[in-house]
Amino acid sequence: MLTPVQIRAITLDLDDTLWPIAPTLERAEARLQSWFDAEVPATAAQWRDAEYRRALRAEVNREHAALAHDLSHLRREMIALALRRAGDDPLLAEPAFELFLAERQRVEFYADALPALERLAARYPLVSLSNGNADLHRVGLGAHFKAQVSAREAGVAKPDPRIFRLAAETAGVAQHEVLHIGDDALLDVLGALDAGMQAVWVNRERQDWVHEPQRPHLDVADLHAVCAVLGLAD
Numbered sequence: 001m002l003t004p005v006q007i008r009a010i011t012l013d014l015d016d017t018l019w020p021i022a023p024t025l026e027r028a029e030a031r032l033q034s035w036f037d038a039e040v041p042a043t044a045a046q047w048r049d050a051e052y053r054r055a056l057r058a059e060v061n062r063e064h065a066a067l068a069h070d071l072s073h074l075r076r077e078m079i080a081l082a083l084r085r086a087g088d089d090p091l092l093a094e095p096a097f098e099l100f101l102a103e104r105q106r107v108e109f110y111a112d113a114l115p116a117l118e119r120l121a122a123r124y125p126l127v128s129l130s131n132g133n134a135d136l137h138r139v140g141l142g143a144h145f146k147a148q149v150s151a152r153e154a155g156v157a158k159p160d161p162r163i164f165r166l167a168a169e170t171a172g173v174a175q176h177e178v179l180h181i182g183d184d185a186l187l188d189v190l191g192a193l194d195a196g197m198q199a200v201w202v203n204r205e206r207q208d209w210v211h212e213p214q215r216p217h218l219d220v221a222d223l224h225a226v227c228a229v230l231g232l233a234d
Helices: 021-039 041-047 050-063 071-085 090-104 113-123 161-171 185-194 223-229
Strands: 009-012 126-130 147-150 178-182 198-202 218-220
Touching: 009 161, 021 041, 021 090, 041 050, 041 071, 050 071, 071 090, 113 126, 113 223, 126 161, 147 161, 161 178, 161 185, 178 185, 185 198, 198 223, 218 223
Parallel strands: 009 126, 009 178, 126 147, 178 198, 198 218
Antiparallel strands: none
């Protein structure tokens, strides 16, 4: 059970907590493919093959393992490698990546996300805590958050306790005074618990919890339920 009186700040995951990530990435991938088709047909022909892309990704992940927390770097390197392999200019990786990233910021929020954020932000400082490369201001949420912490800037990714520690420091509170809200049982819930925070599992698909003996302080279907427990409901 949550201990609301102890909470002085809230950290929130972004992808699949505030919006579904799969359709967002599908649109970004389609936009990138269209750009390849128009600008670098040789790269486009190879990139269209899903197996080829998986092999490129695996190769880049191996060669850049020290930067596994930096998804933007990995994506940019993957595009550059594809361009080189097809005989195209690898310097085109930068504009191609920026096009992909811009489309990646076009998200469609879950129905509960914006109303809940308004209520949460009215009482608590909010800090986003994400392994991804969404930008709060570009997706339109900058006004609700005090700050954002990403794996790229932290140098480590969830569930590493150091990124949770950085988020607490950014919020200006102790770790035990933070409530972390996220959808991933391992990265968000267990990561937050191991960092000494309270944790909410946003379990939209109503999956079973399989990580006993640890458990989230709250298991909810949406963010409205979090607001209700914190006394922030309509």
